[in-house]
Amino acid sequence: MKPSDWLMINQQPFKIAIASGKGGTGKTTLSVNLAAYIAEQEDVVLVDLDVEEPNSGLFFEGKLVHEEDNLKMIPQWDESLCTLCGLCPKVCNFHAIMQLGPTILVFPELCHSCYACAELCPVNALPMTPKVIGKLRDYQVDKLHFVESRLNIGEEQAVASIAKTKKYVAGKYAEVRIALFDSPPGTSCPVIEATKDADFVILITEPTPFGLHDLTLAVETMRKLEKPFGVVVNRDGIGNDEVLRYCKAENIPVLARIPNSRKIAELYSAGKLIYPEFPEIRESLGHILDYCLSTAERSPA
Amino acid sequence: MKIAFTAAGTNWDSMIDPRFGRTEYIVIHDENSEELIAIDNSAVKNEAHGAGTATSQRIFELKPDVLITGNGPGDTAAKALAHMKMKIFVGAQDMTLKQAYEKYKSGELKEV
Amino acid sequence: MKEIVIISGKGGTGKTSITASFAVLGGTNVVLADCDVDAADMHLLMQPDFGNEHDFYSGELAYIDQSNCTRCGLCRQICRFDAISVIDGEYVVAPIDCEGCGYCARVCPTKTIINKKLLAGKWYISNIKTGSQMVHARLETGADNSGKLVAKVKDEAKAIALGKRKDYILVDGSPGVGCPVVSSLSGANFVVLVTEPSVSGLHDLKRVHQLVKKFNIRAGCIINKADINPGLSNDIKLFLEKENIAHLADLPYNEDFTMAMTQGETIVEYRQGTLTALIKESWEKIKVLTNQNKIK
Known part of the structure; x- marks a missing residue:
């Protein structure tokens, strides 16, 4: 069976997550260029899951096709029912509820929506209610569909917004063959939420000691999640060959090497795509895509 | 009047702890009785999240009229303290409690 | 003893390389605290001995x-x-x-x-190559950086600085605008913002500066790779002026940063050139501004 056949019968897009151990290694650069490249041929969804700082949108001027609120459930105090028994602040492990004399105060930013206070309240005086914590926006430029969620400032529960955004994409773009997920940086919960149901993860790094160190952490995370993954080396030519040696020793495929160039840095800083100016990068994008899709054939799980 | 300080130690010569939520001690000075009481806040300091509200809850229970601290409380703590109508004076980092109290008395600390 | 915190909002701006350079310039008079525990890279430049290891819960x-x-x-x-x-x-x-x-x-x-x-991880007190000490941490995969770990790392650094009568604590701050960065900033005497002239660089700078303002901390800014986009560099400078942030330096796009890193060195050890001169100058300015930052 050809990968394309398998993808046709699978009712969901092939999900490629682009991640990195630390910020600033070229995650967004790769995501937007790969998305624009695919969109030359076919429909593709690019999803920015870096909900605290979504930056992919700075590269496209799309038409807004859909907008909706991202909600999280928080307890809402019903003064008329409350007996001030003092249980709710005690059951909240996150200190999101305070009892100040005759008043119960809820701090939505600290709430993890565990429902303990609401369901353990003996008189049902803290019913869970939705609160807007950010917005999901869906843009379109020709064949490129671009979805981002942005948390309101002060909101910290990134994971819920990431989960919701993935759900939206799965529902609306089930017919699209490929979806790209620009993940938040690091190795903590938001990254795990962003990558845990990807079909393939691209880890992008730089060939420097910092890059190598952060890559090893990201690899550790991906192995824990049991994800198939490959590495793209950005700014190839600076630094040393330790990253390549590490990948070889660990049997990790290196999908592409994007050359180091001041011109690329300039294009990025101005919010422009790079592959139209560099034929070799166009070629690399093609190679990356082929590799990702070929893994679908090997492990149709 | 009861004055609360965020403090790195337990007496008048201790430094102000510039942090609110994760302060080492809360020290209360009762101007009437001239007493100085120090409350160890290390349990709150060791909370992963919500240190600001947890310390605010303690402040509420101690019922001071004025709070003197360093950088000032973060967003959530500020909300909780506002609810108590607490008078908050900031900018007392790098001072001992005694110095901070004098500056407060002479109106040289900034109120938020 | 003064606490200087270096933050950037966005990753990849050269924050850690610059912080490490300051640590080398400050020598034995500086205790380092690496609070960028999500991407703790400082140890790669500082030759820590991981002498003192503790579990972090x-x-x-x-x-x-x-x-x-x-x-x-x-x-x-x-x-x-x-x-x-x-x-x-x-x-x-x-x-x-x-x-x-x-x-x-x-x-x-x-x-x-x-x-x-x-x-959730481990934290260390290490002897480093500057003859001073550094407090740093490593998180378990999937563990969240928290205000608590940042506070712990800073507290330990502070205790060392007080005990050994050092003048400065240098804190490599956490990314983003959440709880860890709030904890990084809390208690600081001076903040150095490191940014780059890209659309995302300016955007993130503005966001993180909102926090700095809230804590009433005096701030200075280093624009790294300033020549890569002169127009945006200019926008950043206008923003600095408007917000009364000291403009510490414009650093040119320079691959020596990476070359130095590859050798496990900071730029000030690697080459005595323009870049090193600019960083030295920044460090001197920071010291002056930090000590001027007197009680209002």
Whole structure:
């Protein structure tokens, strides 16, 4: 069976997550260029899951096709029912509820929506209610569909917004063959939420000691999640060959090497795509895509 | 009047702890009785999240009229303290409690 | 003793390389604190000996004692994070999904669920090549950086600085605008913002500066790779002027940063050129501004 056949019968897009151990290694650069490249041929969804700082949108001027609120459930105090028994602040492990004399105060930013206070309240005086914590926006430029969620400032529960955004994409773009997920940086919960149901993860790094160190952490995370993954080396030519040696020793495929160039840095800083100016990068994008899709054939799980 | 300080130690010569939520001690000075009481806040300091509200809850229970601290409380703590109508004076980092109290008395600390 | 915090909002701006350079310039008079625990890279430039290692516990994790479990299934029913599943007839908690809210433990009829302190990582006090010391940490995969770990690292650094009568603590701050960066800033005497002239660089600079302002901390800014986009560099300078942030330096796009890093060195050790001169100048300015930052 050809990968394309398998993808046709699978009712969901092939999900490629682009991640990195630390910020600033070229995650967004790769995501937007790969998305624009695919969109030359076919429909593709690019999803920015870096909900605290979504930056992919700075590269496209799309038409807004859909907008909706991202909600999280928080307890809402019903003064008329409350007996001030003092249980709710005690059951909240996150200190999101305070009892100040005759008043119960809820701090939505600290709430993890565990429902303990609401369901353990003996008189049902803290019913869970939705609160807007950010917005999901869906843009379109020709064949490129671009979805981002942005948390309101002060909101910290990134994971819920990431989960919701993935759900939206799965529902609306089930017919699209490929979806790209620009993940938040690091190795903590938001990254795990962003990558845990990807079909393939691209880890992008730089060939420097910092890059190598952060890559090893990201690899550790991906192995824990049991994800198939490959590495793209950005700014190839600076630094040393330790990253390549590490990948070889660990049997990790290196999908592409994007050359180091001041011109690329300039294009990025101005919010422009790079592959139209560099034929070799166009070629690399093609190679990356082929590799990702070929893994679908090997492990149709 | 009861004055609360965020403090790195337990007496008048201790430094102000510039942090609110994760302060080492809360020290209360009762101007009437001239007493100085120090409350160890290390349990709150060791909370992963919500240190600001947890310390605010303690402040509420101690019922001071004025709070003197360093950088000032973060967003959530500020909300909780506002609810108590607490008078908050900031900018007392790098001072001992005694110095901070004098500056407060002479109106040289900034109120938020 | 003064606390100087270096933050950037966005990753990849050269914050750690610049902080490490300041640490070298400050020598034995500077205690380092690496609070960028999500991407803790400082140790790669500082040759730490990892001399003093400690476990770091943060948050909680539900644990089900199988011997007392009656398999009633209540915990699984109430868990909003789908963290409890049945494997071979036993109810087990998936650590990666558990938020540590403690709800299951509260409702378990046989009290067989306990909340264990979660081992979130390790922290170290190391002797480093500058002849001084550094406090740093490493998080377990999937563990969240928290205000608590940042506070811990800073507290230890402060204790060393006070005990050994050092003049400065240099803090490599956390990224983003959340709880860890708030904890990085809390207690600081001066903040150095490192940015770059890209659309995202300016955007993130503005966001993180909102926090700095809230804490009434004096700030200075270094624009790295300033020549890569002169127009945006100019926009950044206008912003600095408007917000009364000291403009410390414009650093040119220069691959010596990377070359130095490859040798495990900071730029000020690697080459005595324009870049090193600019960083030295910045460090002198920072010291002056930090000590001027007197009580209002």
